[in-house]
Amino acid sequence: MGHLFINHVEAQIKPDFDVNVIDITGAQMVLCMKLSSFGWNVYDGTLSESSLSELQKDRAVRKHPSLIEFLSYAFFFPSLMTGPSYDYMEFARWMDLSMFDVIHKKASGDTIVKRRIPRSGRVATKKLVQGILWIVLWTQITNYISLEYAQSDKFTVELPFIVRAFYLYALGITYRLKYYGAWTISEGACILSGLGFNGKYTNPKTGKTKYLWNRVQNIDPWAFETGQNTHILLAAWNMNTNKWLKNYVYLRVTPKGRKPGFRSTLATFVTSALWHGTRPGYYLTFVGGAFFQSVGKLFRRNLRPIFVSADGVTPGPYKVYYDITCFVVTQLAFGYIVQPFIILDLKPSLAMWASVYYYVHIAIAISMFLFLGPPKKYITKALKKLQPVPLSHSEQIKIDSLRLKQIKADLDILTSQTSLGIPQPDIDHLDDEIHDAIREMDELRADLIQQLQDFRATHPAHR
Template identity: 45%
Template sequence: MLPHINTPFAYVAGILGASPDELKLITSFLLSYPFAGVLKRIPDSKPALKNLFIIWQGHRAVGASANDFFLFSVSSFYLVGLFDLWGGIRTLAISSIGAYCIAAYVQGPFMPWIGFVFLMGHLSVNQLARQFVGDPGAVDITGAQMVLVMKLSAFCWNVADGRQPEHELSDFQKERAVKQLPSLLNFAGYVLFFPSLFAGPAFDYVDYKRWIECTMFDLPAGVDPSKRAPTKKARKIPRSGTPAMWKAAAGLGWILLFLKLSGWYWPDLLTGDEYTTYGFARRVFILHMVGFTVRLKYYGVWALTEGACILSGLGYKGVDPVTGKIAWDRLCNVNPWGVESAQNTRAYLGNWNMNTNSWLRNYIYLRVTPKGKKPGFRASMATFVTSAFWHGFYPGYYLAFVLASFIQTVAKNFRRCFRPFFINTKTSQPMPNKIYYDIFSWLVTQLAFSFTVAPFILLTLPASFLVWARVYFYAVIGTAFSTAFFASPAKPYMMKMVSERTGKAAGGLKRTESTESLTSKEPVYGLPGDPSKDLDEAMSEVRAEMEARQRKGKGTVMTQ
């Protein structure tokens, strides 16, 4: 750590009631903006220089003589200049070098899984070490390592895809396949990309390669050249200052709101004696506000990091061929409005930590499934376990995950059985009274997740059960009663009524984004789409395996 650098952060932290490490983390996000501005201005024809800037940045050491300079990478300055995480450099180096060597020297179909196990195992060791230290306010390397696990495990899969015949790959795999192992310089730049070092967003190596070579900004064939995004001088990277500043402003707004509300709604309030003096309705409201306040911190952090990526140009997603409007949401990691206005579990989870959702889907769920088969129980379970282990080993995480999976199943059943009664069968448009359904489903979804995420915040089982008991386990009881209701003859009766109603429409109700959420079996954020069906499928697989072995055993006896 640079001499005396902690002093101003400790002073401001004492005023705001935050920890010095949290303030330094926000500072690192803000410093990424001027660094990203410089990075963007390095000539497009010199990608190696861009990599070197990411890896090595000249910085005068505090207290050094005029002739003494230390070379720091921007990322290294964050790690050891601000946080004194010397061990963090070693940790990132082990993961990065290990993944690169596995991708380079291990052949065969198991290479990506070897890389995945290595990366997750290394992360798990550090997650457990952090848990034993027990200081959630301190910044350690596990946050950066979680991002790196996504990037490097995806990298191993991309390299494996590059070794396969193209006709065996999906469109997604073809687009992201790495056919030639990158140079160490390119790989180091990808690993140490400073705007997303600590908190993401994660992205694939192909995105980084296209960005640093500026092929990302080429217009697709057939698009009018006049629709090309405006640039400065001879640069290919479009002007991105305005959208980046809007993101920065939004991020700072979320952070300021977090600082304001955290003085009123903080996690320890839920476990304190004062909480028991309130009535049930106010306890539930406070529980919701504590969760909302915690989310504000993530909204702010992810907006700030995304803004720095936009400023560097990496957030560029393309140009609308009709309007010429530029999209800068390639690395969008959260949609706050989508979360806070969600009327169902899939919308709630799908708008949260979107890059992790994408990683779990494309590099776990779809990869577990053998070619030619549809994903089933094994894919869902592998995704669920990966998501849980990736977050860490606090028991509160697993408590929240298990309850959320059952809530998601109940929510799907409710939407299947009740939502069609608020849709016009002739036009497939919402009826006037659907506003009441929307308000009710929004309220239930938000309150259910306010209850569910409490263990994610409190981390320990005693604290989680204490808080749940203080609100009378309302989400657990509601989920249990709902599960019993849909396991009774009531569900077939309701579905019969739905069929009769939708059958009156020609061809039934039209499929919409909302109805797609009912039929999709893919897990969101690692949660199984329908745990009951997954369990039924697992039992069917076990029975089929046992019957196959019995037949094989009988055949062996007969031949003898």
């Protein structure tokens, strides 16, 4: 990370781009993820399994690799320049082919291990074609939507405010297209080699089985472009970097026995910022995105219940309009927030935001004032009046319990598909609904306990 940081600083100090010099920071960023995760995996290998999480047990390096094995992992060509990153044990299981082991269980309880390497040519070719199409689309669309025009005086003179806001959204799409192309082609190369193999999945409803090739997937364009909130967009973008930050920064700086808090969040933010570089544009985007994500949670907590039934799950008649509004607001805001990430320099970034009157920042400030400032009590009270008549505590607990049981059943089905002898995909992001149900149950339980204690205090005969 230190060497990478020095190169980032040097690139900022020497802004003149030399076409004869190869920029190695991209490859260094991938190596930084690989080497730091490898260090933690080796450390985990020295600990007892009782002190490790399930993921840490699976990725722990118990036997140090040979030099050629380590160099093969670090400089594996399909992922060297643009990623994706992955843990050493995943690569080791691919090298010794144990990734493809099929485990059959007999009625007697004995197991038989067979090996079958599925064909990956068709899937890899599909990824290659997709990547080429993304790049072709990028080269064509930039003829009509360009950063140069958005930074010119014509932008504010010729286009009204609302059109400029949507132009920045379209401009954000053009930025992402080249990443879609590069990452998809790189993923296809890993799939062709077999490294992308991730077991197989049997649909519990249809009974159909298919092979999964998403082990090193780094981008989900459909999920990103149709996302309705910040959580979905971040989960669909640079997915392996998100895993690295979560597993080797966010959770690692959290003391054992405690939940991640501000220190974990701050350490993750600083690491991500330094990993990307030292240009001001990165920090403007990260800070703006963090505030927007916080505001999104406030709106979801206070507005979403108005558009669903009293059970908190069944969509109401106007839920579709809520979803459309969330999509438009989220996509427009991200189109605005990501501009400095590409522009990088401070003054041009601020000038771009100024061309649309800092409207997202103003909306964030107003929202935080309304929901966190003096009007909070009145705003939340007024919004609660618009929500459906709440269920009784016992009914709400029963419904939340059923929701969690159904979620657990679905996860059990996914994680029970162990016929190929490899761990199933890690569930990196639980849906907000799960967190809501757990939070509601905890709040209701505490409320019921308090009410019972108050009742017993005022009615001695019922003690």
